[in-house]
Amino acid sequence: MAARSDTLVEEIRARASALGFDACRLAPADAPWEAGDRLARFVEAGRHGEMGWMETTLERRRHPTGMWDQARTAIVLGLNYGPDHNPLIEMEDGSRGYISVYARGDDYHELIKGRLKTLAGYVAAQTGEDVKVFVDTAPLMEKPLAQRAGLGWQGKHTNLLSRQHGNWLFLGVILSAAELPVDEAEGEHCGTCTACLDACPTQAFPAPFQLDARRCLSYLTIEFAGPWPEEFREATGSRIYGCDDCLAVCPWNKFARASNEARLAARDEAVAPPLAELAALDDATFRARFRKSPVKRIGRDRFVRNVLYAIGNSGDPELLPVARDLASDPDPVVADAARWAVGRLSPDAP
Structure with a gap:
């Protein structure tokens, strides 16, 4: 047997x-x-x-x-x-958004x-x-x-x-439910390296091997529904869906290879998309653009909120009208993010 x-x-x-x-x-x-x-x-x-x-x-x-x-x-x-x-x-x-690789x-x-x-x-x-x-x-x-x-x-x-x-x-x-022969478990091979912890934009790791999701940009951009705490808005930079910093800096990636799965290949519109283009999405165009993507699950309002935080961090004055247009958005969280972005791009604005 x-x-x-x-x-x-x-x-x-x-x-x-x-x-x-x-x-x-x-x-x-x-x-x-x-x-x-x-x-x-x-x-x-x-x-x-x-x-x-x-x-x-x-x-x-x-x-x-x-x-x-x-x-x-x-x-x-x-x-x-x-x-x-x-x-x-x-x-x-900074005028383009960052969507997590996955x-x-x-x-x-x-x-x-x-x-x-x-x-x-x-x-x-x-x-x-x-x-x-x-x-x-x-x-x-x-x-x-x-x-x-x-x-x-x-x-x-x-x-x-x-x-x-x-x-x-x-x-x-x-x-x-079957009993099958099993493989040997893998040990931990991080050693003294702390590259992932050091790279985190929001210091979301209270200690090695521990995460406080409340500070994590993946959590904030995807799972958190309301207005962000002020301390994290600037820290997000241009990240509008997820965050790869702690993953991408790991030295073990030198042994990784690019995926050959065609359906996981990055769509052109998901790699550094213009923030102005994304901010203009309404519910219908958002759903159409992200029809087969994990991004679709967070909905237009949460996504545009993230985009507006990135616009506020862009330093690009050409995006100021985009933020102003959304300051009266029907969604109060989007409107709040737009006003924050306006304040960042035009500090002297009334």
């Missing part, structure tokens, strides 16, 4: 590769771990900010068996989305989910046991599972870090 199980695992890896996944490793889904306690401390400290779902789903999120008590093996898949250049150089032109192509949730279902169907057929698939939309802690499976480790910035792919891996998980 053991030989058959080992053979099946190799077949699973081969099928995963054929489906386009760049990594496939297995971890025990029912063994004890400390990740749940770390998450509970994170929530107890209020570092999840307005992400109330993290608190309401805490007990299910603490351990894979909290999600599904039959889970015995986790098949963890990685899909490389590495850029072909250092994306941070795009912020040199959100420049098709929505990875939809891309990965279909492939996971295909692979999960094969696993279920071969083992005769039930399976469930997860792509970052259910209360499952994928990063600790990925470390336990040996795909990489959670770096000092709390993101998954791989010796083969650097910081650029999307994760998907198949939980199986």
Whole structure:
């Protein structure tokens, strides 16, 4: 039976590769771990900010068996989305916005989910046991599972870090009720390096391996709905959706390679788009522009709010009329951001 199980695992890896996944490793889904306690401390400290779902789903999120008590093996898949250049150089032109690398192509949730279902169907057929698939939309802690499976480790910035792919891996998980041979877990290889912590524009890391989401620009641009605290508006620079600073500066990226997945390729309009163009979007044109993108989920108002903060930081007087036009926007958060931008670009304006 053991030989058959080992053979099946190799077949699973081969099928995963054929489906386009760049990594496939297995971890025990029912063994004890400390990740749940770390998450509970994170929530107890209020570092999840307005992400109330993290608190309401805490007990299910603490351990894979909290999600599904039959889970015995986790098949963890990685899909490389590495850029072909250092994306941070795009912020040199303040009149253009910065969209996180992960959100420049098709929505990875939809891309990965279909492939996971295909692979999960094969696993279920071969083992005769039930399976469930997860792509970052259910209360499952994928990063600790990925470390336990040996795909990489959670770096000092709390993101998954791989010796083969650097910081650029999307994760998907198949939980199986079958007992399958598992891989060796990955240790931590950050050493004394603090590049990711030092690069954070808002000092969102109170200590290595800890994140305060309330200070994180990814959280603020995507999850936070209201007007930003003043201290973070200038710090965002031209970042209008997500932030890659702590990822892009990691020395392990020297081993990464650009993604060859066509559907993850950056669309031209998602790379350094003109802020004036983005500020002019209404709800319909916003939805059309970001139809297949993760950006769509935050809606026009939150997105234009972010754009206006970037306009206020641009130092470009030609964007002043754009900000003035939005100072009377029906959405009060957008209007507040516009008035802030006007004040930044024209300090002497009444």
